[in-house]
Amino acid sequence: MVRGAPSGDLSGKTVLVVGANVGIGLEASKHFARMQPARLIIACRSEAKGKVALAEIERETGYNGCEPWIVDLANFASVIAFADKFKREGGDLHILVMNAAIALPVYQPTIDGWETILQVNYLATSLLSLLLIPQLVAAGRKSTVPSRMVIVSSGVLYWLTPAKEIETSLKPLETLGSEEWCIPNHMQSRYSESKLLNLFFVRALTDRLRSVTPLSTIAVTPGFCYSQLRRVWYEKPTFSFVKIVLAIHERLLAWTAEQGSRQLIFAAVGGRDDEENMKGGFVSRGRLVEVADFVLSDEGHRMQDTVWNETIDILSGVSDKISPIVRDYLVVPDSSIN
Structure with missing residues (x-):
């Protein structure tokens, strides 16, 4: 249900x-539009795609x-330029939804030298999220409720080890991003790995x-939905076993993009009567759920801290604004496993 x-x-x-x-991102934007925010900024990879989405949102919602x-999350310079523009023109930010993602079957490097899925789904997503923390916190301080940072993850984590x-x-990110590691067999789990990250x-x-x-940071799974995320497989001119399986699964099991978008909306505006539990929570089917066993394990917690430290090291080399944000807004966490 x-x-x-x-x-x-x-x-x-x-x-x-x-995204x-x-x-899912377009359908979520329509839901937000119906709630009449002062500003709804839709971030897209190109001006043409943004104009098409704008026209559809206006036509369906008024x-x-x-x-x-x-x-363009496949270009760190574009992400930094976006954050700089938001600092100049965006003002305070009350809700951030990081929905952009890509799924590819083979290794492809970005202009920055990282494997594309790893950069788009994780590194650039984390970079922009961190760069926008000052605007999110500023909005939260002026409001009666905390701002929300929503990052789209996936339910595939329950089957990933x-x-x-x-x-x-x-240095797990360095290993994941290396061309030597990204053989076809390993790339089969890359999307799932990015969602774990x-x-x-x-x-x-x-x-x-x-x-x-x-500020409340929340992860969400939209569920298995029919969307353009897997379009690269359908674009191949030849038939394949993967293409056939995907088509059958989507026809029998997938939700619509609009149904999946409801999960993003709940993560963004729902659960206000349970704010403390929403912080760091994982949303599925309109409620908080327990995360995968590996994430809760000692091994998972150690990997989480290792990935965090490497992420900050990498992104500090990408933008000189990361270290001051970490210094001014974050603290050293309790070392206990929770």
Whole structure:
């Protein structure tokens, strides 16, 4: 059963949806538009895609406060430029939804030299999330409720066990991003691994945010939905076993993109009567659920901390704003396993 999307009044608020031009992100943006925020910024990879999404949102909702902005998560410079623009023009940020993701069957490097799925789904997503913390916290301090940072993860985590070489590595991201590691067999689990990293980021960031900081970070799975995420497999001109299996699964099991988007909306505006538990939580089917056993294990917690430290090292080399944000907004977490 898929619960309906929560509704609310977002007047006076600013909402940013990254990855908003198709599928779940577009449908979530429509839900936000119906709540009449002061500003709804939809971040897309190109101006053309942004204009098409804008027209559809306006046509279906009648909302005219939508603004298409451009960002390419496969290019760190584009992410930094986007964050700089938001600092100049965006003002306070009340809701951030990091929905952009990609799934590819083979190794492809970005302009920055990282494997594309790893950069788009995790590194660049984490970079933009961290760079926008000052705007999120500023909004939360002026509001009666904390701001929300929502990062889309996946339910595939319940069936994922990281390879021992990755779990025990001192630099798991470097290993995952290397061309040597990204053989076809390993790439089959890359999307799932990126979604595990998203959940690690949410939980690690929550552990490190000061308790009085008016910001809740939440991970969410939209469920198995029919969307354009898997379009690369359908674009292949020849038939394949994977293509046939995907088509059957989507026809029999998949939710619509609109149904999946309801989970993002709940994570963004729902559960306000349970805010403390929402922080660092994992949303599925319109409620908080327990995360996968590996994430809760000692091994999972150690890997989470290792990934966090490596992430901050990497991103500090990408942007000189990361270290000051970590210094000013985060603290050293309790070392206990929780």
